[in-house]
Structure formats: structure tokens, C-alpha cells
Amino acid sequence: MDRMKRIPIKEQAPEVRAKNFEEVCLGYTEEEAVKEASRCLNCKNPQCVTKCPVSIDIPGFIQHVKNREFEEAAKVIAKYSSLPAVCGRVCPQEVQCESKCVLGIKGEPVAIGKLERFVADWSREHNVNLSETKPKNGKRVAVIGSGPAGLTCAGDLAKEGYDVTIFEALHKAGGVLVYGIPEFRLPKDTVVKHEIENVKKLGVKIETNVIIGRTITVDQLLQEENFDAVFIGSGAGLPKFMGIPGENLNGVFSANEFLTRNNLMKAFKEEYATPIKVGKKVAVVGGGNVAMDAARTALRLGAEVHIVYRRSEAELPARVEEVHHAKEEGVIFDLLTNPVEIIGDENGWVKGMKCVKMELGEADESGRRRPVAIEGSEFILDVDTVIMSLGTSPNPLIYTTTEGLKINNRKCILADEETAVTSKERVYAGGDAVTGAATVILAMGAGKKAAKAIDEMLKNK
Amino acid sequence: MFKIVEKRQLAPQIFLMDIEAPRVAKSAKPGQFVIIRLDEEGERIPLTICDYDIEKGTVTIVIQAIGCSTRKLMDYEKGDFIYDFVGPLGQASEFIHEEIEELKKKNILFVAGGVGTAPVYPQVKWLNKHGVKADVIIGARTKELLILEEEMKEVAGNVYPATDDGTYGFNGRVTDLILDLVNKQGKKYDLVVAIGPMIMMKFVCKVTEELGIKTIVSLNPIMVDGTGMCGACRVTVGGKTYFACVDGPEFDGHKVDFDEAMRRSAMYKKEEQECMNK
Numbered sequence: 001m002d003r004m005k006r007i008p009i010k011e012q013a014p015e016v017r018a019k020n021f022e023e024v025c026l027g028y029t030e031e032e033a034v035k036e037a038s039r040c041l042n043c044k045n046p047q048c049v050t051k052c053p054v055s056i057d058i059p060g061f062i063q064h065v066k067n068r069e070f071e072e073a074a075k076v077i078a079k080y081s082s083l084p085a086v087c088g089r090v091c092p093q094e095v096q097c098e099s100k101c102v103l104g105i106k107g108e109p110v111a112i113g114k115l116e117r118f119v120a121d122w123s124r125e126h127n128v129n130l131s132e133t134k135p136k137n138g139k140r141v142a143v144i145g146s147g148p149a150g151l152t153c154a155g156d157l158a159k160e161g162y163d164v165t166i167f168e169a170l171h172k173a174g175g176v177l178v179y180g181i182p183e184f185r186l187p188k189d190t191v192v193k194h195e196i197e198n199v200k201k202l203g204v205k206i207e208t209n210v211i212i213g214r215t216i217t218v219d220q221l222l223q224e225e226n227f228d229a230v231f232i233g234s235g236a237g238l239p240k241f242m243g244i245p246g247e248n249l250n251g252v253f254s255a256n257e258f259l260t261r262n263n264l265m266k267a268f269k270e271e272y273a274t275p276i277k278v279g280k281k282v283a284v285v286g287g288g289n290v291a292m293d294a295a296r297t298a299l300r301l302g303a304e305v306h307i308v309y310r311r312s313e314a315e316l317p318a319r320v321e322e323v324h325h326a327k328e329e330g331v332i333f334d335l336l337t338n339p340v341e342i343i344g345d346e347n348g349w350v351k352g353m354k355c356v357k358m359e360l361g362e363a364d365e366s367g368r369r370r371p372v373a374i375e376g377s378e379f380i381l382d383v384d385t386v387i388m389s390l391g392t393s394p395n396p397l398i399y400t401t402t403e404g405l406k407i408n409n410r411k412c413i414l415a416d417e418e419t420a421v422t423s424k425e426r427v428y429a430g431g432d433a434v435t436g437a438a439t440v441i442l443a444m445g446a447g448k449k450a451a452k453a454i455d456e457m458l459k460n461k
Numbered sequence: 462m463f464k465i466v467e468k469r470q471l472a473p474q475i476f477l478m479d480i481e482a483p484r485v486a487k488s489a490k491p492g493q494f495v496i497i498r499l500d501e502e503g504e505r506i507p508l509t510i511c512d513y514d515i516e517k518g519t520v521t522i523v524i525q526a527i528g529c530s531t532r533k534l535m536d537y538e539k540g541d542f543i544y545d546f547v548g549p550l551g552q553a554s555e556f557i558h559e560e561i562e563e564l565k566k567k568n569i570l571f572v573a574g575g576v577g578t579a580p581v582y583p584q585v586k587w588l589n590k591h592g593v594k595a596d597v598i599i600g601a602r603t604k605e606l607l608i609l610e611e612e613m614k615e616v617a618g619n620v621y622p623a624t625d626d627g628t629y630g631f632n633g634r635v636t637d638l639i640l641d642l643v644n645k646q647g648k649k650y651d652l653v654v655a656i657g658p659m660i661m662m663k664f665v666c667k668v669t670e671e672l673g674i675k676t677i678v679s680l681n682p683i684m685v686d687g688t689g690m691c692g693a694c695r696v697t698v699g700g701k702t703y704f705a706c707v708d709g710p711e712f713d714g715h716k717v718d719f720d721e722a723m724r725r726s727a728m729y730k731k732e733e734q735e736c737m738n739k
Contacts, residue, residue, distance in 0.1 A: 248725065
């Protein structure tokens, strides 16, 4: 075996998976996982751990895998993360743990994400009990939002003996894990549901259908329902539109709407009542992971799909793996292209999108080269559906209804990055609600820090 | 799970239900709505709040069987459960933030069309509780479809029923009745609140614009989450895009792009028809 080379992982063939919603990556077998784990050098000073936002003892769990002690491996991960089956699948490991793996200097880094996923899947299939908690301490914490930040914060506090209730606005817990990321990347009924069940097994209560700011306010939680502290992990779910003519035509959707219909409401399944519209030719505007998810979903619903992005391939914010998968499945990339108008037919349905060609100019403050429209380059992309995937911002519902909760100029809740402390006493916040749209694992890291800060505050009270 | 504690038929295909939802009942205000989901395979549909009782912890909804989900809900009985019931959603009616003394000086006319009478009721009731008597037009296609007249009489100033076919009350459309009240009977109104089918609201706004009366409408676009995360319910008001679920559902009727709103409402007509034929 070549130590510098990864054990390859099986995937559904592109032409097959482009027609179903089954998971693309099939995961390691026990043999493959043990082999891949044996590549790890078990560094004395492991750099991989420093780049994991929840600081998982990576060499620790990998050594257990190498020794076929899968249950022990699961227990090591459980000390740090409540959502390993999710993170093993959706974390951008190439810029986190795996980016610092020593083997990566000369060869391919250890497949840490795939090994984490293997351990999590194995422990689910073998019903490993990971729900050890300290005795109840009688203190109550309310967590707003059941996405990655909220689930992590709630899980960590429950382990410390707190009585935790999560309030979720939608009818299912999981946040972006259930409404945003599609089945073919993150299976809902097996993976997501099981990890949420694990959080519940720690004693965490989840109340769905409660909208903070409408059904009840943060102030009421503290004053009337006697919670000792509140953690806000409400995410960034408000979609952006371009503000170009024709955006309200029939057939134009936000990626959030399109993905919610398909993932949360299961519109792709015959027996579910929620309808979904996907035309013959779809343009997805944007280049992030959400754009890839929307494009690959539309493809699976039978459309020809174009990604329309104003910069070039090198600037695509989506993970390289996702772009690669999308291309393999047949998504067409129209790069350096920017929509200026959506054109409707006589009944108000989309019949085309006017675009301009772009070129890259000077670098802006963020270091990325700014795209500039090429004069006279207008052309019509002949599409009947447009999905806008331009990013999201935090929902104003909570901060507009909470006395003394401050926000920054990007309408994100103002909170200390290390302690999650907000401008309001006993109220903490983290994840996308504070940073704006980011990643699952960063939200989990924020939930973890908040749990620690809440624990310290309440212990000293 | 949310229990149906009362069910009553108001008209053919129109039912009233009291749902046990204490958190929603406690926070509900006139003008707001809820979203419900019947079962695991169900879709999320918005329904206006008709009444709420904090002591009993119940919220009253009125449903007309016009689509797949509402038709299915009609068969639910007292004691049955629906999976999800979330709210209250949207902004409360603007007038609840006004000074009561200022409100008392105003003459307000509500124009309710069909099942739109249900969301008018809590607004008129709220005003009555604060010493303001509003006039109400209740319009329907025909006599047997006219709902909540007795309930409305208890809380309103004058109640004017109207039927398109003249089988009861005023003979004609609600717009004709508005003109009749103002031009022939010499009524003066400072504010009109119109809630009903989109086409009715559009024509009420045309009439009140000519009469120079400020008009509020409650829009009912397609919704999914109802919390502002998808924009399915976006509407154009005064040239700007708003999400009806968080910015509304009530807007200045004279600024609403009704033609766009009606076109967007028909987006899933084909799918809805297929579902009804199943």
C-alpha cells in the first residue's frame, strides 16, 4: 500500500445518481476504513486538531479505528461533537482538519472526514449508546433554533446536567440540515433524524412550531418561563434577491424556497402534498454550495441545468468536491456571466434571462478580482425557471422583538466570538445569526463555545 | 400535535374549528395568521385567525374547502389532531398600535368577502372591546354562503349583508354597496379594511381610490414557511418587493400590484387541479 495515497471511496455512478435522490457517496467499508486509518502517523503535536472548529481528538479516534475498536472511536468523537455523521459528510475538510495533515505535504491527507463518517454510521448501525450525562443541576436553558449551533449548544449543556429546551420555528428539527442540504448529500431519515435523536437522548427537549419573536419572545422566556439563560442560534435564513427587473415573474424562486419544498416538504416524492415547479431548462444564479445543491436537485427533477456565476471557476465559493460532482452529473457552468433582467411571456412566466458577459478586473478589499461587465455583450439565456442563490442574511424577527439586543451593520446579532456574550444579560448567540451565512461546523464551534460560557456564568451565579 | 376541540359548519364547504394551541392563543393579535400541516405527507398552508381564547387556550380558524388540503381537513372531526399549528404569524393590524382616543374619532368600514369574513371578525371585535364601533359589509355569492353575520352584529356598528344574486341583503357586489353607502346614504369613512378574494380586494381598492378613502387589504399569496425564509409570498407594493408573511399580510391597498399577486397565486394551479382529481 502506498502511504501517500488515500483509500478511494465508492460513489454512485454519475449517470445513475443524476436520476435519484439517494446518497452519492457510499462510505467506507470496515476494511477500507481500517486501511485508511493505518495511514495516520499519530503525530505528537497533531495539526489537524487545531483546524477542527470543535477540536476533535482526531489521532485519538483514528487509532481506535486502526485497531478495529469502532465503539471506542465513536466515544472519543462524542466527547467533542454531537453531529459526526453530519460533519463527516458536509464539512469542508479540505480547508479545515485535512488541510493541516502532515501527509498532505507530499501526498494526500488522511481522509479524516470520511473516517469520522464511517465511525458515526457504524455506531448508528450498531446502536452504540453515547448518552452519558452528569447529574441534573436544576438550571434551565432555552435554545432558539435547532440547527447545528443550537443542537451542539443544547447537547453540550445537557451533558453538563442542564435542563435544556430547544425552540424550533419549523415542524421538524435540524435547521439547514433538514430544509437546506439535499438528501443526496445528507440523508434525512437515517443520518439527520438519528443524530437529533441522540441529542434528545441526552435529555434535551425540542418544541417545534414555536417562533421566537411571534409565538413567544426572548424576554418572556427569561421572565415568564423562568429560563436561566437563552442561546440564540436562529441562523441566517432570509434569502437575497438581485433586485433586477422580472424577479417576481412566475418561475423565479429563491434557492431557500426551492430546497425547502424539496428537502423539508419532500416535494420530489409522489405521496407528499407540496408541489414543486421545475421547468425544462433551469438557471441557478450563484456559485456557492447552496447553488450546487439547488442545481443538482433541479437536475434530479429532470431539468437541463445551468449555473450562472459572475466570476470564474477559481472564485466559485462552493467546495471543489461539490463542483466536481455537479459537473460529473451534467450541470452546465456559464461562468463570467451575470443576469441583468428576467424576461416573461404574455402570461407572466419566465421565458428567458438577459445576461451580460463579465471579465475580471482589479482585486477588491477581499482580495478577489472584481467582475466587470463587458459592454455590448448582452445575450438571452433561454430558460423557463430561475433559482436565485445569492446568499442569505439573519431573520430580523428575534432582534426586533428583544429589548436591548444589539445588531451590527450587517443586521447580524452582536456577540463576542469567543464567549457568545451579547449586549443583553443572560442572552448568548452564535452561528450564522452572528456571522451571517457560514458553514455547519463553524456554527457547531460557536454553539460549543456558548455552552461553555453559559455553564461558567451559571456555575458562578 | 394539536387537538380540534370544536367543529361547526357555517355554510356548505365552510367550517369553523377551535384548535387547542395555548402558546398561539396567548400571543395572537388581530390581523395575524397561522400555518398548519395536517399530517406527515401534508403541505404547509396559511389560514387566518378568526378568534382566540387565552383562558381556553384555543384559536379559531375558518376553512373553506377550495384545495386538496382544505378538503381533507373538512373530514377531520372534534377530537382529531393535526400535526402542526404554528403562529401567530405576520404583523398585527396597524390600528392596534394607534391611540384609542384617535381611533374613536375615525369611521371605519370593513369589507369582508366570503371566507374573508373570518379574519375581519377579530379586528372588529378588538375595536369593539376598545370602544370603537366599525361598520361591516359582509359579501357572498349567495345567501347560504354568507357567514358569521350574527357574531359580527354583536361587535360591529352597522352590518350590511350583500349577495351577488340578491338572495339576501343588498343586491349586488360589495363595491356597489360601498358606493351606495357613501354616495346615496351619505356615510363618511376615514378607513376601509378589505379582506376577501384577491379580485374583490382589487376592485374595492379601485372604488375607494376614487372616493379618496385610505384602504388596507390583507393579502393571501402562496406561502411555505411563513417566517420570511423563502420569499414564496413576495408581493410588490409601491414598486418595492415585500414578503407578505413577515412584512404583511396587511398592506396599503392602493399601492398593491394586484395583477402580479393574482398571477403568482395561480402558479401551482395545474398541480392543485391534478391533486383535486386524484
